[in-house]
Amino acid sequence: MSVKTLRLRARLPFEDHTIEFNEGISLNGITALFGPSGSGKSTLLRIIAGFEKRGNIRLTYDNAIWTDTNARIFCPPHERPVGMVFQDDRLFSHLSVAGNLAFADKRSPKVNHPITMDQVVKSLDLLNLLNKFPATLSGGEKQRVALGRTLLTQPELLLLDEPLSALDIRRKAELLPFLEKIPREFGVPAIFVSHAIDEVARLADEVILLSPDGHVSAHGPVPAIFDTQEMHEFTGKFEAGTFLQATVIAQDTGFKITTLDFEGEVMRMPMVASLNIGDRIRLRIRARDVAVATSRPEGISIRNAIAAVISEIKAEEETAFAEILFKVGAQTLRARITRQAVDELGLKVGQDAFALIKSVSFDRRVMISALG
Amino acid sequence: MVDLSPIWLTIQLAGTTTFFLLLLGTPLAWWLANTKSKFRPVIEALTALPIVLPPTVIGFYFLVLLSPNSTIGRFWVDITGETLTFSFTGLVIASMFYSLPFMVQPLQTAFQAIGRAPMEAAASLRASPINAFFTVVVPMAKRGFLTAIVLSFTHTVGEFGVVLMVGGNIPGKTKVISIAIYEHVETLRYAEAHQLAGGLMLFSFIVLLAVYTLNRRDAVHVG
Numbered sequence: 001m002s003v004k005t006l007r008l009r010a011r012l013p014f015e016d017h018t019i020e021f022n023e024g025i026s027l028n029g030i031t032a033l034f035g036p037s038g039s040g041k042s043t044l045l046r047i048i049a050g051f052e053k054r055g056n057i058r059l060t061y062d063n064a065i066w067t068d069t070n071a072r073i074f075c076p077p078h079e080r081p082v083g084m085v086f087q088d089d090r091l092f093s094h095l096s097v098a099g100n101l102a103f104a105d106k107r108s109p110k111v112n113h114p115i116t117m118d119q120v121v122k123s124l125d126l127l128n129l130l131n132k133f134p135a136t137l138s139g140g141e142k143q144r145v146a147l148g149r150t151l152l153t154q155p156e157l158l159l160l161d162e163p164l165s166a167l168d169i170r171r172k173a174e175l176l177p178f179l180e181k182i183p184r185e186f187g188v189p190a191i192f193v194s195h196a197i198d199e200v201a202r203l204a205d206e207v208i209l210l211s212p213d214g215h216v217s218a219h220g221p222v223p224a225i226f227d228t229q230e231m232h233e234f235t236g237k238f239e240a241g242t243f244l245q246a247t248v249i250a251q252d253t254g255f256k257i258t259t260l261d262f263e264g265e266v267m268r269m270p271m272v273a274s275l276n277i278g279d280r281i282r283l284r285i286r287a288r289d290v291a292v293a294t295s296r297p298e299g300i301s302i303r304n305a306i307a308a309v310i311s312e313i314k315a316e317e318e319t320a321f322a323e324i325l326f327k328v329g330a331q332t333l334r335a336r337i338t339r340q341a342v343d344e345l346g347l348k349v350g351q352d353a354f355a356l357i358k359s360v361s362f363d364r365r366v367m368i369s370a371l372g
Numbered sequence: 373m374v375d376l377s378p379i380w381l382t383i384q385l386a387g388t389t390t391f392f393l394l395l396l397g398t399p400l401a402w403w404l405a406n407t408k409s410k411f412r413p414v415i416e417a418l419t420a421l422p423i424v425l426p427p428t429v430i431g432f433y434f435l436v437l438l439s440p441n442s443t444i445g446r447f448w449v450d451i452t453g454e455t456l457t458f459s460f461t462g463l464v465i466a467s468m469f470y471s472l473p474f475m476v477q478p479l480q481t482a483f484q485a486i487g488r489a490p491m492e493a494a495a496s497l498r499a500s501p502i503n504a505f506f507t508v509v510v511p512m513a514k515r516g517f518l519t520a521i522v523l524s525f526t527h528t529v530g531e532f533g534v535v536l537m538v539g540g541n542i543p544g545k546t547k548v549i550s551i552a553i554y555e556h557v558e559t560l561r562y563a564e565a566h567q568l569a570g571g572l573m574l575f576s577f578i579v580l581l582a583v584y585t586l587n588r589r590d591a592v593h594v595g
């Protein structure tokens with residue numbers, strides 16, 4: 001299926017400022033609309049769904065005009081081939097889970113290879129819920145039903161409006177794997193609204209970063225955007241980090257360790273059972289989880305010591321810290337250590353050193369699209 | 373033997389009134405629950421008027437409005453050959469206004485409680501607005517509908533002033549239970565008055581008891 005483009009130009013008053021948006025979004029994989037509350041990200045999603053038509057809007061999908069406030073064109077929400085999953089699940093309380101799914105199934109358009117009820121039930125693990133009513137489900141279960149119901153409308157585009165934000169940490173962890181696999185498994189691109197950096201890092205291929213005053217401050221692939229100044233300003237130095245790509249070379253089921261090849265260096269992380277040997281994966285490593293040594297350390301619990309060349313040292317004069325950038329093959333690693341440590345170790349640009357990684361967090365398999 | 377025709381007439385009047393009120397009151401209540409129009413308070417006040425006005429005031433204005441001397445009354449006579457005043461049709465029209473708040477207010481409250489969210493969810497599942505209204509809003513508002521229908525029906529059963537002014541006391545045409553009771557009392561036939569009055573009281577109590585019991589039992593929808 002060819003990649004379609006959604007083009008949205010919107011200018012509308014929002015709270016105490018004006019939302020200004022003018023972007024083309026290639027619908028391929030998951031695109032995150034990421035920004036602080038008040039940046040209008042949910043409003044943009046509602047414009048795409050057709051629930052918002054205030055202000056000056058022109059929205060096109062492929063060659064179809066969905067909203068054009070100047071030309072007074074408006075395609076009603078139920079005629080747009082999009083499916084929205086809301087922050088609150090919005091299940092119909094008078095229908096059982098099966099009834100909620102059937103509601104969508106009955107009204108779905110005829111397509112060549114429809115997403116079937118069986119597929120949805122299996123993929124989202126809904127079999128045991130079918131006869132229950134929404135009032136008796138947990139938050140995570142409700143969102144799974146909502147997601148399944150939306151898939152049955154045979155959407156060409158999924159809109160996910162902070163589907164995790166109403167859940168506690170445990171429920172969130174339960175739902176994340178589903179959100180992660182669904183758009184790919186069913187071949188439906190998604191636009192995902194979030195204000196949580198870890199969700200964006202884990203789920204999204206592309207990210208559109210919105211500023212607090214409602215402007216777009218960056219738009220591009222997740223690894224590239226997460227490394228920009230705009231992103232660091234938004235998330236703060238504490239969360240700053242880098243994305244790395246590595247290949248799975250071994251799975252140790254005894255110690256529960258996954259071993260990776262990272263630019264010829266060996267890296268280990270707690271085992272992710274779903275990975276296969278040979279998988280290319282994306283890792284996110286926060287700068288504060290990386291320490292620096294001038295020689296390969298021994299007698300230390302940290303398993304990941306990567307030989308690397310220091311490519312840049314950025315001292316933050318107003319704080320205690322400095323940022324060290326390492327070059328490892330074609331990739332960059334970032335460490336955040338004290339300026340005093342830089343001084344006492346005598347670190348210099350161009351010097352060979354070791355980056356000690358305390359914690360590796362697995363983001364997900366790298367998709368072809370993300371490799372670009 | 374009691375004359376049953378006032379009872380039958382009352383049921384017909386209340387049933388017809390409730391039926392047409394449901395058709396008129398549902399869209400009106402939906403509009404009131406969702407509109408941002410500045411006319412909303414005006415329409416809300418007009419709708420609530422019958423609660424505060426003495427029925428005789430309503431009856432008086434309807435008598436004037438529907439009489440053959442008025443445009444509406446004249447028009448009706450021209451097309452049907454009958455007058456609206458002192459007729460069953462006239463009674464239905466006046467009763468609809470008299471019971472309007474009892475239909476609109478419970479529905480408006482129910483629609484407001486449901487909000488726009490389920491309609492948006494339904495639209496996102498490809499349901500047209502009309503379809504979404506009947507398949508999502510109506511079932512979710514069923515207690516509101518039940519309350520509105522029962523209150524409109526029983527309130528119409530209990531009307532007196534409006535009927536007397538607009539309809540008079542024509543057996544089989546406008547002589548409903550309340551009028552019949554009044555007539556029995558005027559003519560000192562207390563036994564007949566008791567039968568109708570007691571029957572009406574018992575009926576009203578049973579209906580209200582049924583509504584409150586149903587509403588209570590249906591409070592939580594658990595499969």
